[in-house]
Amino acid sequence: LHSGLIKAYLGSFALSILIILMSSY
Secondary structure (H helix, E strand, C coil), X not given: CCHHHHHHHHHHHHHXXXXXXXXXX
16 A cells, blocks of 8 residues: 555545534534
């Protein structure tokens, strides 16, 4: 696995969590 792919996956995962948290408030 490439480290860039892992960073992109974690980045999109964290971004989706941020959107869910912001939409819940």
